[in-house]
Amino acid sequence: MSTRVDFGRRVLVLRRRRFAARFDWRSVVICSVLALAVAGMAVLALMTGSFQLSPGEVVSALTGRTSGLVRDIVVEWRLPRVAAALVFGAALGVSGAVFQSTLRNPLADPGIIGFSQGSYTGALIVILVVNGTYWQLVGGALIGGVATAVAVYLLAYRRGVQGFRLIIVGIGISAMLGSLNTWLILKADLDQAMAAATWGAGSLNGVSWPQVAVGGAFIAVLLVLAAMSSRPMRQLELGDDAAAAQGVWVSAVRLGLIVLGVALTATVTAASGPIAFISLVAPQIGRRLTRSAGITLAPAALVGALLCLAADYIAQHVAPTPLPVGIITVILGGGYLGWLLITEARRRL
């Protein structure tokens, strides 16, 4: 005889012979709706452009039933960008979720460990000083970001890394690099400075299949690792002592999660510049939509993908002049989270 556990919410239990899982009903419904919205948004983005297509044409091009011009437009021109927006958005959402849950701070994202500022510094040096190629830019951003993250971690390390100390050291190093970046922009000539600032805002311009394939492969591996670590993540949310009492090796798990979060953001930043705000806002939106107690990964990934797709659509087709996608993600994400906050406040009255 089995006793039923009351989780306080409706749950969906799946049992197979060697596998059992319990899902929250609301999360399942919300995630399905989000996945449909992502698919719809992707088809819409594939339809739109100077050569307008119908949904049917897009689907038949994707399934390989058409060839010629329509196939080239959809698969060769538009799909890389759409795929990049989808995959990068999801990666950023998960990266933010990992950071916010590990450090238990709703303001935490990979930016606080100095990664974004560091990669911007690396890119600025390549653009303004070396005047390098695309792949040199990728390298510069990666080296700058990773070196900064490592420096922050080592400076915060003193018989283990404690969340508060990591945040403070991150603030300090980020502030220094931010100042350096301001200085580089201030001293550069105007055209170069604007080009660098466009990269710094995060842009999917000129993304092609090789970059999406390389980035996507990395991200796929990292997402699997993230999904596997969702249980210790939830235990860390209880606090270091409680997690340790449950048998979690706190410092190792935290280091692993931080490396994971930074690696996700690093991949995206190297390919497209630091697309701001998705990692900060997607976990918060996901959590509010599913009304879950903590930060969960799947809603964060789906919200991130949707946000990035919608923002890129608006940046390309709705804005009066084409803009970097990062500017729109900031406006869209900020506005939507604000709206959620208002409705949440009204509901609690």
Place this chain on the structure above:
Amino acid sequence: MTALTLRRPSDPGTVTVSGSRRRLIGLVIALIVLLALLVASVLIGSTAISPAVVWKALFHPTDDIDQFAIRDFRLPRTVVGLVVGTALGVAGALIQALTRNPLADPGILGVNAGASFAVTVAVGLLGIRNIQGYLWFAFGGALIVTLMVLALGSTRRGQSPVMMVLAGVCVGAVLGGAGSALELTNPDAFDAMRSWNAGSIVDRPLDLVWPILPFFGVGLLLAFAVSGPLNAMALGDELAVAQGVQLVRTRVLAIIALTLLAGGATAIAGPIGFVGLMVPHVARWIVGPNQRWIFAYSVLLAPSLLLASDILGRVVMRPGEIPVGIVTAFVGAPVLIALVRHKKASGL
């Protein structure tokens, strides 16, 4: 049978007295450092001027070119540094006490975002090009946006700090995005904004600073008035209410003080980051959690950091200068990191 020895704590009375004497001595040292930096800020500059000439310029003015440099450049920027630094330090202490989040800086409730956006609009759309023109835009933008954030983050039961911080981040993001869209499509605005965004206390005529001073005065008074209730609120909202603290009134007064101080400082100098973030942390590690002491130390330490950074910015790249907003992080961050590593730094 072994005697159970209870170690009596030393008499609480003497502990407090010696504790506050130590804090008082620290305060006097901080005051001396600040005074020394004020003098240094007038004496040191990109051109070497002898102390005798400086003395003459201040007390026996003539039409000499060196005296002109002292009176019209170094003296105003020293005064501006003192005023702006003080305001930023107290504003930072207020926001950290209010939100209990170590990532919170005075700009987080939308002050910087509002000021920056208003200046971007003034520069990009209205074609205003000088500080006289956009000073009041910046101040107005800061005030309006903080009020918006306050409204967004409030429920009928009062304000939750987390809600206010998130609301500030949202409003800041939307305005920041709109601002950069405007800048990236308008090279003139981009050019003006990249220097405004660096944060500087040069070329701010004192005539511009005087009208802001009354706002600073009100802000400082309010800050010290709410320091007692904020101490009680550090124990948690319920305990604070039990002690007779009016939560809503305290929070609203603290936010008004914060906005006047940070908004005024940003209007004068542009968004100078890090001072308001770092100084209250350092003050808290020196004096412990009492807000009154944290405010008092912030009043002295923040202008010291700002003036030291400004002096350094004048001498490292002679004859050129680095804007103070860029130097503060390079002066302050190593100190902050060393402290958080070697002291038993407390959270909030």
